[in-house]
Amino acid sequence: MKRSRKVMLVLLTLAVLVSAIAVVHSKYRSRVLFRELKKLDARIDEVDIEWEQLLLEHGAWGTPAHIEASARKQLKMRMPRADEIVIIKEQHGG
Secondary structure, three states: OOOHHHHHHHHHHHHHHHOOOOOOOHHHHHHHHHHHHHHHHHHHHHHHHHHHHHHHHHHHOHHHHHHHHHHHHHHOOOOOOHOOOOOOOOOOOO
8 A cells, every 4th residue: 555545544534533523522512401401491490380479479469458467467557547537638829
């Protein structure tokens, strides 16, 4: 065999080996990224569920009945008696 053919054969062999290693690395990286994607998909599902629960809780806490109950319990508020109500009329004009 000529020397140039041997060099060409060695170069082609190296190119095939490098290509094979690149394919293996690419496949490995693809699997790692796919696993990460699936974990993120699962996390998205968890966050969606949590968001729906928070929306329900927000709706429940925002009702007038709940606000009134909280005002009575935590702030010790109550409805004023009739004799405690003062009506202030605004004067128009000068």
